[in-house]
Every structure is written in structure tokens, then in C-alpha cells.
Amino acid sequence: MEIPYTVEAHPETGLNNGKIGIWLFLTSEVMLFGALFATFIMLRIGSDGNWAAMQAEAELNIPLATLNTAVLIASSLTMVMAWASLMRGQLGRFKVFGWLTVGCGGIFLVIKYFEYTAKFEHHHYPESSTFLAIYFAMTGLHALHVIGGMAWNAYFTGPGSKLFHTNRQWLTDRVEHSGLFWHFVDLVWIFLFPVFYLL
């Protein structure tokens, strides 16, 4: 049995099912990270002016985080290029850009790993202060999202790309949807970076 509008767009909404599904999922993700940002605000307000001291004590590495921001923005670019290549029917270019996107995610995680271990070496753990607690909670959850997005992209760039030969439109749509998720993950970092490192 075929589910209607899996690939072709609904004549009234102009969208296929997956597009609506991914946007709904992203709204729930906004609420998830929104609640965490609200937590951040509540903790900061309730810190009796100790926040700056806690932040200074945590010694977050601003140059590394800046580099990571650049890596993620680059990965969003390659993500769009991957999708655009599929739109033009260039499977080879799609794969190059797809793996570049996954690779950028990997670089981000490696840098994040060095940041985390540097914290642990100085005995900065989540339990040390509420600043470090919310820092590890939010960047950790973000890192899980990066891993999820990498797995998603790796599947469509690798084994999932066989769909190109049978249903090109469907593959293009799916890559577009995984791209929307990837851009969202990117956007969350764009908020996390100033909130934790710069403010």
C-alpha cells in the first residue's frame, strides 16, 4: 500500500509529508532547547551575581569554540551544496559534499572532545558549579544532536544513496529534510556559542 504524498507534493499544501513532519519535529526541538535556555536564564538570575565568577573559573576556550563555530557554518554550506548537487542530478558531487558535511560534524566533535577533556584535567566537572552544569548539559545535548545528524547524513550519502537510481526526487527530498535538521543543529550552536563563551 502506498501512502499518498510521500514524494509528490499535496496539491493544496504544496508540501510532501516528510517536509511537514520535519518542521513539526523542529518545533518540538525549539521547545526542548527553549526550555534549556530558560533554565540558563533562571540559574543566571538566581546566582546572586556569582555568575561571572563561575564563568571565569570554568576557563572556557574561546578560540577553540570560534574555530568550532566556523566548522559548523562550513558544514551547513556543504549541506546545501550536497542538496543542490542532487537537484542538478550530480550523484558524484552530492557524495563529495555529503561526506564533507559528515566530516565537518566529526571535526566539531573532535574539537569538543579536546575542550571537554581539558575541563576534566582541571577538575572542572558538571558538579563543580551551576555554570558548568548547564554548560555540559546543553553542549552535551547539542553534541548528541550533531551525532544524530551525522548518522542521518551518512546514511543518505552512503547506503541510502542507492535511491538515486530508482526515485531521485525522493532522495533529494530526504536530503533536504536531513539538511533542515542539520541547519537547526547549527543554529542551536550559534546561540550556545555567545551565551556560554562571550556573554
Next chain:
Amino acid sequence: MAEPVHASPAHDEHHHDQSFWRKYIFSTDHKVIGVQYSVTGLAFLFFGFVLMMLMRWNLAYPGEPIPFIGSLLGENRAPGGIMLPDFYNELGAMHGTIMVFLGVVPLAVGGFGNFVMPLQLGAPDMAFPRINMISYWCLFLGGVTMFASFFLPNGAAGNGWTSYSPLADIALNGQTAWLIGMIFLITSSLLGAVNFITTAIQLRAPGMTWMRLPFFCWAQIVTAFLLLLAFPPLEAAGVLQLMDRVANTSFFIPEGLVVGGEVLERSGGGSPLLWQHLFWFLAHPEVYVLILPAMGIVAEVIANNSRKPLWGYRSMVYSLIFLGFMSFIVWAHHMFITGMGSVMSTFFQTTTMIISIPSVIILSALFISLWGGSIRYNTPMLFALGFLPMFGIGGLTGLPLGLSAADIPLHDTYYVIGHFHYVVAPGTLFALFAGVYYWFPKVTGRKMNEFLGQLHFWPSLVFMNGVFFPMMIQGLNGVSRRLADGGISYDFAGEVAGLNRMMSVSAWCLALAQIPFIINFFMSIRNGEKAGRNPWNSTTVEWLAPSPAPHGNFDQEIVVTRGPYEYSVPGSDKDYVPQAEPAST
């Protein structure tokens, strides 16, 4: 779906040659998944009820050994058959959790929503059948985690279903398992909500415009939005509480917290109020998740059995949407006595008073729909009619709790327990029973027995009130909730403590009253009266499909030509005109 009209279910089975596992266990058919959800939900409702019956023993006969099964509970829970207060706390927390997240939601949303909504929309299935399957199995894992937590060395979570911090952060019981179970349940609801909304937007049959949607579908759509937007903050809160428990962080632990006479060795700096805000940001919309599908079911049953269109369909739909929106900005009326300040209290009591308006509009419209109808008093209708005054009592007793001045003496008393149980037990549960009796023929092809149905309804109505009405009286006398001995050690409980026995006996009789339902349920699957496609002479689209409907649902093309409740149309040859019948025949 242009299959021949005469395709029989057996013929269809032949078409999709699926293994037993694909067909009944890991099925992607929304109807099978709906039945899986419903059966899981009913089983957990029963389990949650059993927990409550154990608690009611200790409330009525504190310090006395539980008869028959007391010795089976184990020495660490009930030495010599006498329930320990810690075990009572576990039962209380898990009763709430199981009834809300594993009983009512799976049955009302996962079960009825999954089974009925695509059929009513005229859709062949859900938009994402595989995600639908994953959603059920996430719920299943969550249920297993919750159930198994009773067998942990320190028992299940016992910090109330609200899991308030800092107690829940430092308690030695199964709170960690509770949090992990909740993450499964939240994932399940999230996937389900995405699926429901996408299905409603994309897969409506031609001609099924928004204002031709049955009210039940509207209720499911608004519910799905609540689940989609309200659950993630609880997921965030759950992750933070999990970190407080396993990584020794202090999100919800204030500085200098003294536990057992010693200052807790934590960094501090967190806020216990933060947990309450995040929790109630979910849990207030969750109240509407419990009640809106019930209203949807009642609307369907009442329109069908009063043989009249719903009165004020449009205003009901708009009320529903307004209700869904408002439910996001009333949460702190659960927190009037936390000292969050009178400005906050004023805001939240104002929004709380406003949210009562759409609820009253819907309930009034359902009452007025009965006016002048030729009512059929069958079992689904009895339960739907029982819902109206019971939900009315539940809703009206909530008004004093929504006003901060009146809430201060009533907070955390049995009055609160009485209030919300009137909403969800004789309210939502009656509606769910109405739904089970009403859609049973569509699931199995057979009707449930009418006599056993009446034998189920009347005692249930009496004993439900026997359980919950005395709670109001106790609460007004100031008896606190969550006391393992029912407050017997307090003076003010003295004159109303005797009511505990009446409530407990009512609860056990209520259990006996469910026996006809259980017999009826299993007996009717094989031996019930055979039902055709449309045993209730109903107008909505699900009754055009064969009973039971095959994979893919319909054996004819569905083109909707009119509104959902065209009953007793003047000049028509029968007293109902199906939604999808050609206009000129």
C-alpha cells in the same frame, strides 16, 4: 485506493502475504497499532487501579495487615503484611505516573487516535507508518522500565508523580528508572504527535475540509499539538534531574540544603522552583491531553445517539483551539503557595479563569445537543451521558483551586485529589469506555453485549462517586494528601477519617463492577452479535469501511460531500446521511 468494491477481508489477507510478526507484532498498520496501544493502555489502567486498591487498604485500615496478598509483597515492602510508608509512597507515585502516561494517554491518544482518526479522515493509513510502529514500541519500553522499577533493590520512584525536587534529586529509590522510563514515553508521544498532525494535514479524503472534520479529529489534532510543544520542556527537565542524580549537579538543589541534619555536599545554586515550572509547563497541557480526546469521543457518541447534529459545532472547534492555546499559559496555578509572588499569581489566576470559558462552551454545547433528540440509551451513550455531569463536577470544583486566595487552604488536600479525579476518572475514563463500546464493532466486526454493558455502567457510576465525592468533604476539613495512614494522627481528620472506609469499599466494589466489562470484552471478540459496516447508523467516514477494515482501510473511493453530523435531515429517506455519499442519488 481503487480496489474492487467486493474485496472481502480474507481476499485482502491473501494479497499482503505477511508473516505473523509483521502482521500483529511489528505491524505498520495504524489499526493494529491502535489496538496494541489500546490493549497496553487498558492493561496499565488495570495495573494502576490495583496499586490504588492496595493504597486504599492502608488508608482505611492503617497498620493492619493486608488480607490475602499482604504476605506476597515481600519483607522490604510490607513486613508481616503491614504496608510500610515508603511502599505507600511508591504506590502513590507510580499510580499517578501509570494512570496518566501509560493508561489514559496510550488509550485516548495512541489507541483511539491511531485507530479512528485515519478512518474518519478517509485516509489509507498514517502519514508515517513506520514511525507509528516505533512510537508504540517506545511506549512499550517505557512501560517495561516503569513496571520493572518495582523490583529494584530500593523500590520504584516514590516522590509523587510530580517528582518535586530536591526530594526527587536525592531520594534513594527508583527515581532514576522513572526518569529513563519517562524519556521513552516522551519520545513515543513526540513521534506520535508529528504523525497525527501530518496525517490530518495531508491525508484527508477529497472534500474533507477543515470544517467537515468530525469533532473527534479536531480534538486529536489539538491534543497532538499539546504533546508536541509541551513534552520537550519536561524532557529537558528530566535530563537535568537525571544529571542531578547521576552527575551530582545542582540544577534543582539550593545552596546549603540540610538533609538528615547535615549540609548536603553539593555546589548548590540551583532552584527547586525551576523544576516545578518546567514540570507544570508540561503537566498542565497534559491535563488537556487527558480530557480533549475524551470530549471528542463523547461528541461523536452523543451526535450519533441523539440522532441530531452537534449544537454549535463551529464554536466547539474554536473553543477547542483556544483551549489548547490557553493551556500553555496557566501552569503556575499549581504553584500558588510556592511564594513565587502575587504578580505571578494574579496573572495565572486570570488566565485560569479565562480557560474555563471554552471548556464550559464545549460542555454546554454537548448538553444542548441532547435537546429534542430521539435519544438511544445504549451502553456507549450511557457512558457519554455519565461523562457530562461527572466532568461538570470535576471542572466546577476546579474553580476555587484556580483562585489563589481559595487555593491556599485547599492546596495539597484531598479536595484537590477529588477534583482532578472527577475530571479524569468518571470523566475521561467514562468517555474512554464509551469509545470502547462504540468502536468495538469496527475493530472486531462484532458488537459488545448490551446487558453486560449496562451491568458495567450503573455500578461504576455509583461507586465512582462513592470513591471520589467523600474526598471533597475530607479535603474541606483539611486532610492532606500523600499521608500513608490517611491523616488519622491529625485532630482535624477525626470526624471525616471514617469516610476512608466508605471510599475504600467503594473502590473495591468499583473493581468488581469492571468484571462484566472484562467478560464482555473477551466474550464479544468471538461470540458478539455480528455487526455490519455501520451498526450504529452513523454518518462519519469510518463506518463506510468494512468491519474489521483491511490493510489500507477502504474498498471504495471516499469523496466527502457534507458535514460530519447530518442526522435527521428533513426530507431524507433515512435519519442519517453519510458524509461520503454522493449528493444526488
